[in-house]
Amino acid sequence: ACSLFLHTVLSQSHIFSRNGQHSAVLPCFANLLISHRYYAAKPAKKTKSDPKKKAQESEPKQKKKRSSFPLLKEPIDDVYLTWCYERPVYDAEVAVDMLKKFQQLDFTSPNQPVYADITLDMAMDKKKTVEQFVGTMLLPYSFTDDIHKVLVFTEILDGEIQADYFVSVPTMLSKILPLRGTLKKKFPRIKNGSVGYDIAQMVGFFRVCHEYAVLENHNFIHTPVATLDMPNDQILANLDAVIKDVCKYKPLSYGPFVTRLIIRTSSSEGLDLKFECFLPEGAVKEKVKEVEKEEKKEEESDDEGEMRESR
Numbered sequence: 001a002c003s004l005f006l007h008t009v010l011s012q013s014h015i016f017s018r019n020g021q022h023s024a025v026l027p028c029f030a031n032l033l034i035s036h037r038y039y040a041a042k043p044a045k046k047t048k049s050d051p052k053k054k055a056q057e058s059e060p061k062q063k064k065k066r067s068s069f070p071l072l073k074e075p076i077d078d079v080y081l082t083w084c085y086e087r088p089v090y091d092a093e094v095a096v097d098m099l100k101k102f103q104q105l106d107f108t109s110p111n112q113p114v115y116a117d118i119t120l121d122m123a124m125d126k127k128k129t130v131e132q133f134v135g136t137m138l139l140p141y142s143f144t145d146d147i148h149k150v151l152v153f154t155e156i157l158d159g160e161i162q163a164d165y166f167v168s169v170p171t172m173l174s175k176i177l178p179l180r181g182t183l184k185k186k187f188p189r190i191k192n193g194s195v196g197y198d199i200a201q202m203v204g205f206f207r208v209c210h211e212y213a214v215l216e217n218h219n220f221i222h223t224p225v226a227t228l229d230m231p232n233d234q235i236l237a238n239l240d241a242v243i244k245d246v247c248k249y250k251p252l253s254y255g256p257f258v259t260r261l262i263i264r265t266s267s268s269e270g271l272d273l274k275f276e277c278f279l280p281e282g283a284v285k286e287k288v289k290e291v292e293k294e295e296k297k298e299e300e301s302d303d304e305g306e307m308r309e310s311r
Contacts, residue, residue: 072085090274091273096232096263098271099263112228112267113224115225117260117261118221118222118258119258119261120250120257122250133214134213135211136206136210137242137245138205139241139242141226141237143226148163150164150165150206152203154168154172165194167203167206168194176188240277243261243279252280252282258278260275
């Protein structure tokens with residue numbers, strides 16, 4: 001009876017097919033999902049592409065701008081996140097005292113140089129800007145013992161001499177024109193006082209002068225102005241002289257030239273200064289006019305907004 005029952009079950013479960021091939025005892029669930037199709041599928045209909053949609057898809061997706069919140073002015077605690085607050089701006093004397101305190105706390109060199117980082121507004125007219133320049137000047141208080149080599153072009157010049165500065169008498173300019181490509185910015189010019197008949201005065205000036213330059217492709221000057229061990233009044237006097245000399249390269253009629261001033265040492269952070277006291281008198285007046293213009297524009301825009309809302 002048992003053997004008859006087993007034979008009946010096996011014959012109904014189709015474990016072995018008629019042609020003798022082996023098949024699974026229990027059907028796999030994945031096999032149930034596969035459809036055995038014995039006919040060709042119809043090709044999918046081609047939809048007409050919309051050129052507007054293609055253009056929209058090809059355009060890069062613009063990232064949503066993060067909402068910027070106004071920075072707080074002053075922290076109320078000793079520990080705070082600096083990026084949440086406006087960068088403090090110090091009086092010049094306060095900033096110099098802070099640099100000297102930083103040096104004492106960090107145990108760094110007391111006679112390290114003090115640098116001035118000067119940001120400039122090079123714009124003049126709509127399409128005209130101030131050309132990059134190299135300035136030379138005498139500081140009120142020298143902070144280095146370096147003596148520059150000065151070469152003078154005269155009729156008795158013979159041979160090749162390397163120097164830091166080149167000066168010339170006016171009658172020699174036509175004869176040294178072939179050296180313009182070699183000397184480049186160091187070629188003698190009337191504007192920087194390297195052309196004249198008073199050779200002794202020119203040599204004396206360029207031997208001890210202080211040089212600064214606008215960085216290439218930037219509106220920025222980075223120059224040493226003193227050493228940290230100098231008295232505060234001497235540091236500020238040198239800084240004042242540098243700022244006033246820089247302002248000579250842009251007419252006051254185009255507005256203030258200096259837009260930001262930072263002082264630092266080689267081992268400290270930079271401190272923003274209130275630089276208006278160093279600007280020429282005319283530049284301060286021009287800056288006041290610009291501020292008044294901006295305030296008027298803001299008031300006019302506010303008035304227009306109120307008018308639109310009332311409508």
